[in-house]
Amino acid sequence: MADVQAVVFDIGNVLIEWQPERFFDSVIGPDRRAAMFAAIDLHGINDAVDRGSNFRDTIHAAAEANPDWRAEVLMWHDRWIDMASPAIDHSVRLLRALRANGVQVFALTNFGIQTFQIAEPVYPFLSEFDRRYISGHMAVIKPDPEIYAMVEDDCGLDPATLLFADDRIDNITAAAARGWQTHLFTHPQGWADRLVAAGLLSESQAR
Structure with a gap:
């Protein structure tokens, strides 16, 4: 070698x-978190950010596209550092x-x-x-x-x-x-x- x-x-x-699911479990509870992640491909959306898409614009667009989960999706932007810790x-x-x-x-x-x-x-x-x-x-x-x-x-x-x-x-x-x-x-x-x-x-x- x-x-x-x-x-x-x-x-x-x-x-x-880096445990977004753990963060959302603590904030909205495991059941609601599971429903949100089933409804929205949040990790796929995050992949777009990792490829260079603008963070704020990408997450805000996802929030507007999913009005039933708007407040929760916005947490991915507003409380991102709490997920990355x-x-x-x-x-x-x-x-x-x-x-x-x-x-x-x-x-x-x-x-x-x-x-x-x-x-x-x-x-x-x-x-x-x-x-x-x-x-x-x-x-x-x-x-x-x-x-x-x-x-x-x-x-x-x-x-x-x-x-x-x-x-x-x-x-x-x-x-x-x-x-x-x-x-x-x-x-x-x-x-x-x-x-x-x-x-x-x-x-x-x-x-």
Whole structure:
């Protein structure tokens, strides 16, 4: 296996919890939330934002198109930061430990242009990557092979030297198909163990 030249982090559910259903359960209750998500493809609408569509315009249009759920849909815009929380502190420590060891660290994330601007002041570690690949600016989202090719072209590294952590198996599968080393993220300790096994961190650094 090739030596790792850069570690690539997904952000949602790797560095920051992203659980819209949990948020709406807490605000409108599980039954009403389930009915809303059955009636409206909110994740599909969010994909449009992640491809670069304007956040406010996209969510407001969805709210107007679904008058029975207008107030709830508007929460996706007005309370977005409450859905994108909290930070996964152990993962943040791993990011910083890697950089302290001189390892290049990239972000590759499905994230809107405006939503990333909202998140940056709340989560200062988002400014700490050596390179950031934000889907909204790239106009393509994972797991489209094009987004991985764009990363490869920009960073100039052999795909086999990239180690990528993501919480979605489809995103991992697409990266692996291009020769990337991958880790399916389920918990920060598993990711820490993988980084230790790769020789990038000591066990004490990975805590």
